[in-house]
Amino acid sequence: MEVEGQDLDRRNKDAPPQMNKGLRRALIAVNCVLMAIGNAGGPLLLRLYFHSGGKRQWLSGWLETGGWPIIFLPLLVSYLHRRRRLLRGHGHRHQPPTKLFLITRPLFLYCAALGLLLGLDDFLYAYGLSFLPVSTSALLISAQLVFTAFFAFVLVKQKFTPYSINSVVLLTVGAVMLGLHVSSDRPNNVTRGEYYMGFVLTLGAAAVYGLFLPLVELTYTKAKQAITYTLVMEMQMVMGFFATAFCTVGMLVNKDFQAIPREAKHYEQGEFRYYVVLVWCAILWQFLFLGTVGVIFCVNTLLAGVLIAVFIPVTEVFAVIFFKEKFGSEKGVALALSLWGLASYSYGEYREGKRSQNTAADLSSQPV
Numbered sequence: 001m002e003v004e005g006q007d008l009d010r011r012n013k014d015a016p017p018q019m020n021k022g023l024r025r026a027l028i029a030v031n032c033v034l035m036a037i038g039n040a041g042g043p044l045l046l047r048l049y050f051h052s053g054g055k056r057q058w059l060s061g062w063l064e065t066g067g068w069p070i071i072f073l074p075l076l077v078s079y080l081h082r083r084r085r086l087l088r089g090h091g092h093r094h095q096p097p098t099k100l101f102l103i104t105r106p107l108f109l110y111c112a113a114l115g116l117l118l119g120l121d122d123f124l125y126a127y128g129l130s131f132l133p134v135s136t137s138a139l140l141i142s143a144q145l146v147f148t149a150f151f152a153f154v155l156v157k158q159k160f161t162p163y164s165i166n167s168v169v170l171l172t173v174g175a176v177m178l179g180l181h182v183s184s185d186r187p188n189n190v191t192r193g194e195y196y197m198g199f200v201l202t203l204g205a206a207a208v209y210g211l212f213l214p215l216v217e218l219t220y221t222k223a224k225q226a227i228t229y230t231l232v233m234e235m236q237m238v239m240g241f242f243a244t245a246f247c248t249v250g251m252l253v254n255k256d257f258q259a260i261p262r263e264a265k266h267y268e269q270g271e272f273r274y275y276v277v278l279v280w281c282a283i284l285w286q287f288l289f290l291g292t293v294g295v296i297f298c299v300n301t302l303l304a305g306v307l308i309a310v311f312i313p314v315t316e317v318f319a320v321i322f323f324k325e326k327f328g329s330e331k332g333v334a335l336a337l338s339l340w341g342l343a344s345y346s347y348g349e350y351r352e353g354k355r356s357q358n359t360a361a362d363l364s365s366q367p368v
Contacts, residue, residue: 027294030291031290032291032295034288034290035291035295035308037288038284038286038287038289038290039311040315042281042285044319046060046129046285047129048269048277049063052267052268052277054274055130055263056251057123057130058247058254059256060281061123061247062250062251063285064122064285065115065118065240065243065247066282067283067285068237068243068244070283070290071237071286071290075230078230078233079098082098083098103234104225107223111238111242113242114212114219115240115242115245115246116243117208118212118289119244119245119247122247124201127201128200128201128203129202132195132198132199136198137202138312138313138316141205141206142176142312143206143207144205145171147206149168151211152214155215156217158214161351163348166348167348171306171310171338174312174333213292216293216296217300220297232297240286292308314338
């Protein structure tokens with residue numbers, strides 16, 4: 001498969017030069033690490049919030065994007081770097097103004113709409129998570145990979161290879177096996193109606209996020225300006241702001257802000273740890289979203305969906321460690337299938353890259 005960020009640069013004549021391979025690989029590695037930390041830590045801390053007495057669904061949804069101001073830090077570094085580069089190129093006397101933000105008004109409005117969609121996904125996921133056990137939630141959330149593959153094919157014409165199809169099948173089967181042994185395990189403090197509501201809400205969250213990822217890639221394709229990594233971070237900041245605003249309205253209506261001090265006093269882990277959980281939950285979720293849009297920029301939507309699915313069993317392993325859950329044979333098989341799926345996808349990408357290089361070499365060697 002071709003690299004989306006490079007395609008966009010070639011299609012836009014005003015785009016800056018393509019990033020070198022070393023920088024691109026470094027960005028991919030950094031974003032994959034951010035996804036890994038956020039994908040494992042975010043759900044675990046959110047589950048710790050509910051496990052220790054938290055009950056505010058709008059607040060927990062707010063935490064998933066409430067860390068958006070963190071993006072100001074890398075944006076500030078990027079701004080100073082661009083400003084210093086202009087100073088070197090033009091000197092101090094005739095220095096053109098350095099743009100504080102690169103995002104245009106149409107792109108800003110589109111990202112605002114995506115942010116509202118992301119806010120809806122935050123609420124659906126958090127609300128469903130409050131009613132379901134770990135493995136059942138993982139089973140349903142794994143369906144996002146299927147939705148991502150479908151919407152990526154429909155919206156951005158994402159090509160599939162036998163290796164990518166194999167990885168999707170393996171990851172989906174692994175996640176299904178992960179949840180089968182507790183598919184009828186309803187928590188003691190949850191009614192049957194709430195349990196089924198959690199099913200519907202979590203499956204809805206998987207569908208919404210499966211739609212969100214290809215829409216982000218479609219935004220890169222349709223944007224009438226050069227797509228740089230700085231612009232990607234600005235887009236994520238806008239989406240995070242409006243997703244947080246969506247959940248803030250829900251918190252105001254549900255009077256969550258008034259309930260936070262009371263909930264902190266009765267939190268099983270203590271009042272101080274209550275606020276520590278909230279802060280780090282917001283930070284880790286922001287790592288996940290920033291890493292996801294970065295992977296989409298550097299590679300494509302399907303890899304982002306594959307990585308999210310890969311860390312479902314990894315999250316389960318950490319749940320066993322921190323929440324003392326049983327690790328049955330189903331979880332071991334699911335972990336093996338997920339790693340197999342990632343290996344299949346990686347090998348397919350390697351084969352496609354080699355084939356593209358050989359094709360380009362053959363074309364360049366032909367006489368004009």
